[in-house]
Amino acid sequence: MNRTxxxxxGAGLFxxxxxxAIQLAGHLHPYQETVEHGPSxxxxxxxxxxxxxxxRKQGLTVNRADGLEVLDQLPSTGQTMLxxxxxxxxxxxxxxxxxxxxxxxxxxxxxxxxxxxxDEQKSGDLLLDxxxxxxxxxxxxxxQESESQGQASGGEATNxxxxxxxxxxxxxxxxxxxxxxxxxTKLYLENEQAPAFVSFDTDFHLFDSxxxxxxxxxxxxxxxxxxxxxxDGLITVLTDGWIWQNQDIAQYDNAWLxxxxxxxxxxxxxxxxxxxxxxxxxxxxxxxALMALLLLILLGLWHxxxxxxxxxxxxxxxxxxxxxxxxxxxxxxLRRAGxxxxxxxxxxxxxxxxxxRHPGFERLAVAExxxxxxxxxxxxxxxxxxxxxxxxxxxxxxxxxxxxVAHLQTLRNAL
Numbered sequence: 001m002n003r004t005x006x007x008x009x010g011a012g013l014f015x016x017x018x019x020x021a022i023q024l025a026g027h028l029h030p031y032q033e034t035v036e037h038g039p040s041x042x043x044x045x046x047x048x049x050x051x052x053x054x055x056r057k058q059g060l061t062v063n064r065a066d067g068l069e070v071l072d073q074l075p076s077t078g079q080t081m082l083x084x085x086x087x088x089x090x091x092x093x094x095x096x097x098x099x100x101x102x103x104x105x106x107x108x109x110x111x112x113x114x115x116x117x118x119d120e121q122k123s124g125d126l127l128l129d130x131x132x133x134x135x136x137x138x139x140x141x142x143x144q145e146s147e148s149q150g151q152a153s154g155g156e157a158t159n160x161x162x163x164x165x166x167x168x169x170x171x172x173x174x175x176x177x178x179x180x181x182x183x184x185t186k187l188y189l190e191n192e193q194a195p196a197f198v199s200f201d202t203d204f205h206l207f208d209s210x211x212x213x214x215x216x217x218x219x220x221x222x223x224x225x226x227x228x229x230x231x232d233g234l235i236t237v238l239t240d241g242w243i244w245q246n247q248d249i250a251q252y253d254n255a256w257l258x259x260x261x262x263x264x265x266x267x268x269x270x271x272x273x274x275x276x277x278x279x280x281x282x283x284x285x286x287x288x289a290l291m292a293l294l295l296l297i298l299l300g301l302w303h304x305x306x307x308x309x310x311x312x313x314x315x316x317x318x319x320x321x322x323x324x325x326x327x328x329x330x331x332x333x334l335r336r337a338g339x340x341x342x343x344x345x346x347x348x349x350x351x352x353x354x355x356x357r358h359p360g361f362e363r364l365a366v367a368e369x370x371x372x373x374x375x376x377x378x379x380x381x382x383x384x385x386x387x388x389x390x391x392x393x394x395x396x397x398x399x400x401x402x403x404x405v406a407h408l409q410t411l412r413n414a415l
Contacts, residue, residue: 043246048084048269050246051258058259061266068094070268076104076233080262083110084241085271087125095126103231109261111241112206131228132210133237138203138222182220184252196253196260200224204239236261339401340391346408347388353415377414387411 205222
């Protein structure tokens with residue numbers, strides 16, 4: 001192949017690659033793709049993280065606390081505490097301490113956790129019971145009102161309690177059908193033409209049994225926020241706190257309500273009203289160690305537990321003699337191997353001694369072996385046949401077994 005052919009071949013290959021590149025470039029189109037990695041671990045671990053960032057953007061000082069121990073260093077004046085954590089294990093002393101902090105000028109915002117039990121005349125929520133606030137399910141309340149209206153005569157209710165409970169809803173529209181947003185809670189403020197809309201859960205209703213509330217917010221059928229004075233401080237009770245969680249705070253005026261309750265103050269978000277007990281923490285983080293400790297305690301109790309009957313003292317070593325060891329070994333072999341094994345062992349011992357005194361003994365017939373044994377031991381043929389005869393299949397009784405052993409020992413000792 002000369003230089004001209006090589007040049008043409010290379011030019012053709014280059015041209016072919018160029019055409020192929022142009023074709024591929026014509027079919028390639030740039031695009032952007034967004035890959036969702038989901039919430040960060042910080043967001044997953046803190047459902048109110050968005051609320052914290054929102055308050056800080058509004059210029060408020062926000063602190064986070066994990067227990068009521070924060071009250072030791074937290075002043076009351078100019079402070080708003082949002083109690084967002086569970087209070088299932090709150091003690092009466094902690095509840096009184098928290099209300100005393102509010103009475104000195106603090107603002108407490110907390111969520112009603114339990115429903116009011118009319119039979120027991122309490123809800124079990126220490127804060128709600130102390131303030132005289134009752135929480136009901138809207139469906140149960142409507143059923144009770146319907147029953148009361150059915151029992152009423154002449155247009156007068158026989159039970160005045162439902163009418164009293166519905167008195168908090170007077171600012172709501174009179175006709176639910178005329179309310180364009182019956183599922184939203186409306187908060188009316190002075191000098192404002194339109195209310196603020198908040199997406200509270202409409203399944204629950206707050207009732208101020210002591211008529212202490214001076215402000216409230218209602219949906220079409222229920223009250224979801226109450227405000228009342230406590231000494232020099234202020235208490236705000238809500239039916240739920242989901243409106244401020246990461247996925248809901250941006251809806252409607254939920255974020256605005258959070259700012260409104262905490263404005264002109266320093267905000268403390270309290271996620272836990274009580275500490276976990278030591279037993280719960282150990283069970284959560286050290287279950288294996290607890291199981292080992294339990295087993296150790298059970299073994300200790302078993303060791304020190306009283307025994308049934310007296311203890312048998314071990315025998316003194318001075319009384320153990322060779323004869324006892326031999327007898328014990330023989331008893332063990334008799335139990336484990338049986339009579340045949342012991343008798344055959346003696347017969348093999350006799351044959352082994354006979355081979356040493358008479359070479360070629362093992363090659364002789366049985367009758368000749370017995371004759372050799374007779375000459376060596378000077379015992380009668382009957383004694384030799386009695387000792388060296390094949391053993392029977394059935395088990396010998398004690399007398400026969402002892403007699404057979406005696407014959408074998410006599411023959412062995414004579415060799």
